[in-house]
Amino acid sequence: MIQETKTFECRVCKSPNIIRNGTNRCGTAQYHCKDCGTYRVLSPKPVYSETDKQTVLRAGLERCSLRGVERIFDIPRQTVVRWISTHIQKLPTVADTLLPASPDDILELDEVWSFVLKKADPRWLWTAMCRRTRQIVAFAIGDRGKATCLRLWKAIPDEYKHCHTFSDFWTVYQHVFPAETHHGVGKETGETAHMERWNNTLRQRMSRYVRQTLSFSKSDLTHQMFTQWFIVQYNLDLSLTI
Numbered sequence: 380m381i382q383e384t385k386t387f388e389c390r391v392c393k394s395p396n397i398i399r400n401g402t403n404r405c406g407t408a409q410y411h412c413k414d415c416g417t418y419r420v421l422s423p424k425p426v427y428s429e430t431d432k433q434t435v436l437r438a439g440l441e442r443c444s445l446r447g448v449e450r451i452f453d454i455p456r457q458t459v460v461r462w463i464s465t466h467i468q469k470l471p472t473v474a475d476t477l478l479p480a481s482p483d484d485i486l487e488l489d490e491v492w493s494f495v496l497k498k499a500d501p502r503w504l505w506t507a508m509c510r511r512t513r514q515i516v517a518f519a520i521g522d523r524g525k526a527t528c529l530r531l532w533k534a535i536p537d538e539y540k541h542c543h544t545f546s547d548f549w550t551v552y553q554h555v556f557p558a559e560t561h562h563g564v565g566k567e568t569g570e571t572a573h574m575e576r577w578n579n580t581l582r583q584r585m586s587r588y589v590r591q592t593l594s595f596s597k598s599d600l601t602h603q604m605f606t607q608w609f610i611v612q613y614n615l616d617l618s619l620t621i
């Protein structure tokens with residue numbers, strides 16, 4: 380058996396003359412110092428610097444699962460999730476990250492498979508990429524049917540709606556995208572090559588899109604949140620290099 384004895388002293392006056400004093404509203408143990416009279420938390424939570432936070436956030440975008448982040452940085456998962464959701468709320472929308480459209484821009488479309496909670500519960504990520512800027516101009520997550528395709532179409536900003544679009548032969552596209560500008564093509568034509576390559580990037584960088592992954596989203600909200608984060612950051616990084 381291993382027993383460890385930890386000695387606490389007053390954090391204000393360093394006196395050992397302290398007694399337990401229940402818990403605060405968050406359930407953290409408190410003490411009362413009989414010498415200086417203070418009531419404080421026994422073991423205060425560590426304060427993380429902004430640099431720590433940024434490093435942890437970047438790790439979340441580099442195929443690192445939440446549990447992985449927790450193990451590497453020794454920061455509770457709940458704390459990481461809180462940072463991520465605060466960070467995501469402050470991010471611009473996908474449309475706000477886009478460079479101005481050109482009259483002859485072309486969009487490449489594709490759907491990529493993933494799942495929420497279990498493999499029997501697939502979620503398709505539909506994306507539209509601008510061939511010139513390589514930015515993701517819109518995305519939608521859902522089933523592989525018309526409703527999700529329609530959400531993708533609606534998510535495409537107006538200034539990109541005139542673009543010619545290329546996708547595989549998945550029939551749903553033909554029912555949603557305008558016949559005058561949409562083209563269903565085979566992979567061998569290379570017309571959707573950039574979009575397909577991006578899917579590989581996504582699978583390599585986001586743990587929840589890796590095939591055979593053990594790291595997956597437990598809810599649609601998390602799935603949407605992480606995907607949006609990845610796309611917005613991807614677009615922002617691109618707009619800095621163009």
Ligand SMILES: [Zn+2]
Pocket residue numbers: 389390391392393394412413414415416417
């Ligand atoms: Zn004291």
